[in-house]
Amino acid sequence: MPYVQAVIHEIQRIANTAPLSVFHCTTKDTELMGYSIPKGTVIIQNLTSVLREEGQWKFPHDFNPENFLDKQGDFVKPEAFMPFSAGPRVCLGEGLARMELFLFTVTLLKKFKFIWPEDAGKPDFTPVYGVMLSPKPYNMKVQLRS
Numbered sequence: 001m002p003y004v005q006a007v008i009h010e011i012q013r014i015a016n017t018a019p020l021s022v023f024h025c026t027t028k029d030t031e032l033m034g035y036s037i038p039k040g041t042v043i044i045q046n047l048t049s050v051l052r053e054e055g056q057w058k059f060p061h062d063f064n065p066e067n068f069l070d071k072q073g074d075f076v077k078p079e080a081f082m083p084f085s086a087g088p089r090v091c092l093g094e095g096l097a098r099m100e101l102f103l104f105t106v107t108l109l110k111k112f113k114f115i116w117p118e119d120a121g122k123p124d125f126t127p128v129y130g131v132m133l134s135p136k137p138y139n140m141k142v143q144l145r146s
């Protein structure tokens with residue numbers, strides 16, 4: 001189970017679904033880390049940067065579930081894991097989304113084998129760019145487990 005959790009979290013980290021989160025705006029003049037930000041400034045969060053930050057992850061640039069496992073193989077969630085953003089406007093559906101990701105993934109993996117077709121070549125991980133990042137269409141062989 002810790003490994004499944006680590007894989008799901010690593011997929012979310014690398015998938016980087018909402019790279020710029022949702023834009024916000026300062027409601028009053030604000031000081032942040034020495035910067036003066038006037039009222040009415042549009043604030044764009046760079047979640048991509050946090051999710052790949054060197055020094056925050058054991059393997060910042062590679063897909064590796066070890067990013068979420070300690071030496072004993074237990075699941076750990078580093079502070080820099082914030083695909084749902086952070087602060088008072090953090091995703092309201094985070095709890096539901098995390099529960100669903102776990103339940104859907106384990107149910108599907110228990111019932112089916114997912115096989116990359118031999119003639120499909122290497123997977124193309126280049127995302128389809130938009131407000132959200134999504135995967136390119138692909139074919140997958142799905143086999144009922146006996």
Ligand code: HEM
Binds near residue numbers: 088092093094
């Ligand atoms: C993997 C799935 C999801 C991801 C990665 C995600 C990500 C995000 C992000 C990055 C934001 C912007 C937070 C900000 O403004 O700083 C957001 C906002 C929001 N999300 Fe999600 N979300 C997911 C699923 C869901 C689900 C399932 C629901 C509802 C059932 C939901 C409801 C909301 C709502 C209502 C907001 C606006 C919160 C606010 O402005 O106060 N999200 N989400």
